[in-house]
Amino acid sequence: MAAVPLDTVTGMHSSVAIAARRVHFPRRLMAMALLSPSMLFLAMFFAMPALGLISYSVLTQAPDGTVGLPLTLEHYWHFFATPLYSRVLRTTIEISLITTALAIVLGYPVALVMARSSPLRRQAITIIVIAPLVVSVVVRTYGWQLILGNGPTGILNWLLLNCGIIKSPVALLYSETAVVIGSLHVFFPMMVLPLASALGKIDRHLEDAARTLGATAWRTFRRVTLPLSLPGLTVGCTLVFSLTAGSFVTPAILGGTSGQMLGVLVEQQFLIVYNWPFGAACATVLVAIVLGANFLSVRILDRRYRCAQ
Amino acid sequence: MSSRLPAAWLLVPITGAVVIFILAPLLVTMATSISNTQYIIFPPHGFTLRWYGNALQNQDFRSAMWFSTGLALATTTGALLLGVPAAFALARCDFPGRGAVSSLLLSPLVFPVLITGVALLQLFSMLGFDKTALNMLIGHVLVTAPYVVRTTTASLLLADITLEDAARTLGADTWCVFRRITMPQIAPGLAAGALFAFMVSFDNFPISLWLADAQHNPVPLLIFQMIASVFEPSVAAISTLMILFATAVVLILERVGGLRRAMAM
Numbered sequence: 001m002a003a004v005p006l007d008t009v010t011g012m013h014s015s016v017a018i019a020a021r022r023v024h025f026p027r028r029l030m031a032m033a034l035l036s037p038s039m040l041f042l043a044m045f046f047a048m049p050a051l052g053l054i055s056y057s058v059l060t061q062a063p064d065g066t067v068g069l070p071l072t073l074e075h076y077w078h079f080f081a082t083p084l085y086s087r088v089l090r091t092t093i094e095i096s097l098i099t100t101a102l103a104i105v106l107g108y109p110v111a112l113v114m115a116r117s118s119p120l121r122r123q124a125i126t127i128i129v130i131a132p133l134v135v136s137v138v139v140r141t142y143g144w145q146l147i148l149g150n151g152p153t154g155i156l157n158w159l160l161l162n163c164g165i166i167k168s169p170v171a172l173l174y175s176e177t178a179v180v181i182g183s184l185h186v187f188f189p190m191m192v193l194p195l196a197s198a199l200g201k202i203d204r205h206l207e208d209a210a211r212t213l214g215a216t217a218w219r220t221f222r223r224v225t226l227p228l229s230l231p232g233l234t235v236g237c238t239l240v241f242s243l244t245a246g247s248f249v250t251p252a253i254l255g256g257t258s259g260q261m262l263g264v265l266v267e268q269q270f271l272i273v274y275n276w277p278f279g280a281a282c283a284t285v286l287v288a289i290v291l292g293a294n295f296l297s298v299r300i301l302d303r304r305y306r307c308a309q
Numbered sequence: 310m311s312s313r314l315p316a317a318w319l320l321v322p323i324t325g326a327v328v329i330f331i332l333a334p335l336l337v338t339m340a341t342s343i344s345n346t347q348y349i350i351f352p353p354h355g356f357t358l359r360w361y362g363n364a365l366q367n368q369d370f371r372s373a374m375w376f377s378t379g380l381a382l383a384t385t386t387g388a389l390l391l392g393v394p395a396a397f398a399l400a401r402c403d404f405p406g407r408g409a410v411s412s413l414l415l416s417p418l419v420f421p422v423l424i425t426g427v428a429l430l431q432l433f434s435m436l437g438f439d440k441t442a443l444n445m446l447i448g449h450v451l452v453t454a455p456y457v458v459r460t461t462t463a464s465l466l467l468a469d470i471t472l473e474d475a476a477r478t479l480g481a482d483t484w485c486v487f488r489r490i491t492m493p494q495i496a497p498g499l500a501a502g503a504l505f506a507f508m509v510s511f512d513n514f515p516i517s518l519w520l521a522d523a524q525h526n527p528v529p530l531l532i533f534q535m536i537a538s539v540f541e542p543s544v545a546a547i548s549t550l551m552i553l554f555a556t557a558v559v560l561i562l563e564r565v566g567g568l569r570r571a572m573a574m
Contacts, residue, residue, distance in 0.1 A: 136511075
């Protein structure tokens, strides 16, 4: 269910329809034999641990560290009632929303250029946009740490000081802003790629027709191009939002205490505080946010799909 | 840019700014790595390759490199073994609930990877699995197999199925059709998927974070630890090596099957 946005990215909705016509081994046994290794693997190492984690979040940790009954909602209560933790939740949602908004504003023009340029230019932009995806997030975040460094040795500060824009170094590192910049860099391709693919599928004649009928360029964009690209935009927003919300490296390196996010909190609870049930509760909240965003996006895409029929 | 787009004159400068934004942290890291100073300073002073020498002689880095490469190779094999048959079932077999099965197979991509990792840590510690390398392999296969499923399914759907029919009509058996007709058509997609799986495993942080130990420390974790403890340009040198490695992989990916196909987008 929740994977539908990704299916839309791959165009699997349409491909399933094609596949129905090209069926060649109608033998169900064959399908079962081919699928059973991966399904067993998923059941054992994905479904089971995920359910285990959620059930851990309602168990009690005894003073000697063992975890067991009785069932309790105390960890969730603790999470939502403690200002420290609810602030982390708010920061997480805030950073993810701002990153998504910035990704739309910057990603839409780039996707337009990517979808409407000559093949050579398109290839160059595609490589530049996708290439950073293959570079480890840790390395990219390290680069941002060098750029945003507080004090006059931070590269951005050095630039601004030398240009005379600022008189004394500004503190950028270890803030929400730094995490937003880092996350935008890491997840930007996730916005551009589905958008460019949606824009590439738009029939250009529709835009021509609107222009011929007297619509201004803006009106054509607002009434034709934008609505037709909404599925790609929805997928992009869902991907950027969920990936930012679930990130660890970027807030851990750039966030400090004021840019702390749920992922960092989960890591602290499991690896430093050893409060596994509470950590599991924090993790479950994070999963709920991400799956909620995906569910919402599936609903939006479904409704549009039905309208189109 | 055509006149059909509003504010077309704005598109190119914005794209240029975004390209600078994308490349800035990579270029800065590369520039820092050749600075002839004991500490990190910008603009870099002088020119030296000694930080590369230091990095390549660093025992921690060397063992991390070996471990990460081995893990990524094993992960790619595992992901192919699980993903390719599943993709064949999705693309070539008719069975009820295919859409649901496809969503299930791709679901590890939707779930936050960090949480997948911590859930595995909890499972392994509960079951008493203490083979670190094997645990990490399981975790990495879990998050890379969906990519293989995606690229392989996409190439199977693009392959010309009438050729398979023709071969069968001419008397070829299933295995022969697979080997001589299907395989050559999907090979680029398979290669792209495999290379992508390799890179995702090599770069993986959120699974390794939970499952690694001191004897099994992959490169991304090592760099993360070094960022907090080492303040000389050797971190930048190691990062630059990673950037160059990734660039090579991207160029190969583009040649083999097209980047966007590898991303299945």
